[in-house]
Amino acid sequence: MNPIKNPALLTDLYELTMAASYWEHGMNQEAVFSLFVRHYPDKRRYFVSCGLADVLKYLKNLKFTDEDLEYLRSTGFFKSEFLSFLEHFKFQGDVHAVPEGTVFFEDEPILEVTAPLIQAQIIETFLINTINFQSMIATKAARCVHAAGDKKLVDFSFRRCQGIDAAMKVARASYMTGFIGTSNVLAGKQYGIPIYGTMAHSFVSSFKKEKEAFQAFSQTFPENSILLVDTYNSMSGTIKAAQVGEEMAEHGEQLKGIRLDSGNMTELSQKARRILDEHGLKDAMIFASGGFDEHKIQKVLSQNAKIDSFGVGTKMGVSADAPYLDMAYKIVKYNGEPVIKLSTGKVSLTSDKQVFRFSSDDGFYDHDVITLRDEQLTGGSPLLVPVVSEGQIIYESPPLSDMRACFKEAFSHLDDKYKSIHKDKPLYPVKISKKLRNLQDKTEQKYRNKEIL
């Protein structure tokens, strides 16, 4: 656990050694850095931005404590003069960013920092870590929400998330994209997310008989019992749950539902539905868990599985089929001059930029254009908005429930063909403005002539 008292050292060493060398050489003019995803991972066709609120909090509070500076001194890498400089360090730059819940695409800048070089450099590691992970999860969760249609999803990933911080962020990102809640109690408390739970096999195992376990749980939670039926055999378990449901009905109570957690979900859910219906429990829901992601959800629903809600765990919580994005934070301008990197396979778009989104008459997103920051394209909506000005946070993150509503609205404007969870459909069109293209070509040529021997 080790709660982190101060985030300033949450950085790669090279951010600080570069800063020391910049500082020693008087290199601290205004720089622009751009954050973007270089390539779609396998099967992804869009992304959903997430994590800005954490970045703003970090920028606001960023300072090196005496303890931090003492540690840095002890490493032997840094001169006293530079450590004195860090003592007074704070972020005083500008940031433009897309709001959380924005749908975005490959190569599009989603956050740009304009600040003295050292400030813009030192924040790199935290920015990428935060936005990369949360956007990756929001994207994965949005794919699950899309596949589920009108069925409901709950985040069950806590135990298999990559650490505690991940579990918290997964609960938040998945709720933002349309999950109805999470099993994570602290996330419920901290983010105001509805919390959900059923029961574990251990509950059933610890009673002498499965049915006794069901009776005990429904006595404690007469309005909130979803009985896990597969500890011994899913159909035997469903029959016992249905009997308990009947008993509850005799007392005027209502069994909320059952949970299936292993085996062939389509078949089992159809049989379970019949059993519940035959016992007069038409309103008892069938909750399913166990290895669900967008693909398994789509598959069982296409087979007419009788599932009302899914517990979506591990595969969403670690974005198992794409557990990282190729997100980069690159310097694109220094001291007024556009700069560029030409590394094999990693050429990035130069200069400070904006993204304009154009919609068709029927309201669907039609295409995006990446432009220079100061271009104005008629008819398009700019995606990046100012969020920090001279170190002051000027953007208030909306409540999570508002972000959730905004994402739902935005996502409805993305045509289904671009939401495909397979690779069979066309890519959403992202163009580059003529001015940006010209500057890009000129800058590339300049660096090729200057630097390649």
Add this chain to the structure above:
Amino acid sequence: MNPIKNPALLTDLYELTMAASYWEHGMNQEAVFSLFVRHYPDKRRYFVSCGLADVLKYLKNLKFTDEDLEYLRSTGFFKSEFLSFLEHFKFQGDVHAVPEGTVFFEDEPILEVTAPLIQAQIIETFLINTINFQSMIATKAARCVHAAGDKKLVDFSFRRCQGIDAAMKVARASYMTGFIGTSNVLAGKQYGIPIYGTMAHSFVSSFKKEKEAFQAFSQTFPENSILLVDTYNSMSGTIKAAQVGEEMAEHGEQLKGIRLDSGNMTELSQKARRILDEHGLKDAMIFASGGFDEHKIQKVLSQNAKIDSFGVGTKMGVSADAPYLDMAYKIVKYNGEPVIKLSTGKVSLTSDKQVFRFSSDDGFYDHDVITLRDEQLTGGSPLLVPVVSEGQIIYESPPLSDMRACFKEAFSHLDDKYKSIHKDKPLYPVKISKKLRNLQDKTEQKYRNKEIL
């Protein structure tokens, strides 16, 4: 960020609702829960345990604060009497566990909790989250260390880790298994891990000329400069770095090395070695980064790449090819009676257990036997040791550097055929004792007769 003040709510809701129902029904006899990995993920043939220190800290500090209880009350799930019970909750059970850095295998218990049922239940989510993630990373990192042979590895994964907590734990787990250090400064401070860094493309881009950037950095860090050469072109960059290395030599300084970060690593490293050697820089090292994992390391080394050290980032830091383990925490005994789960594909081993490891005459691990806890097998070493007794921590986690040495020693006893990073070799033999097998069969039969309609 949101530092977590108190970990008691780091749990799935159902742990608490089950606890409430246990409590209401007087179900709080002694239970034994067992933590193990159900199946090898693709390509894994062994695991490395990690995370115990965090679990012990958690168990020691586990309590519900007034704020926690207030939140739980606000959810409406819980009766006042149960919340009063939680107010005085603390962990008072026993824990047996394998030390961090232990090599273990599919189905082997690596941690067992013996405690009143409610206590053993409530800690489930945190235990799995902590041990699952850290063991997964330690396993992935050990595979990289094995593939690298005598080459050195540094953890460069921070930016792509799944959150902040993950980045800290990855630095620790990879160091424990043999990485020489990390780029993560806070992990350096918190865990005493050596920190390493080179430079980023932005450093090069922000100077008017690549060579100026190299000169500036080596002036600031005359003993610690690894120059990144691929911002524009790896060979042009290497030539400029070599020239700077010659200039340094004239001042009696020594260029530490160069870093390659893109392109064909085998070819580029061979060419770069020649360039450096031709400039009299035989001691300048070649550091390589960019998509390395055990497979890419093995590949380039088998092609005779001239690489001295690897920065291993994303793919290790998220265990990209196996981003979760199928780790489970199952009740195996309640009130003296062995219990079992029979769910399709998920049958677990009943009762409290021990693992004995047998070595052959040449010192290599030969096979393991999973036994009942109270069995004694002559000639084998028991892997699980008592770490908590009646709520008191009785095991002191050794310093990380000692764990690292212990792991190195232990790993040397695992034959290379079991360390293969492919699936082509035999599995390490894990047997089940006759007594355990008999009890398992009897218990399975009992539950089949009793519960399956």
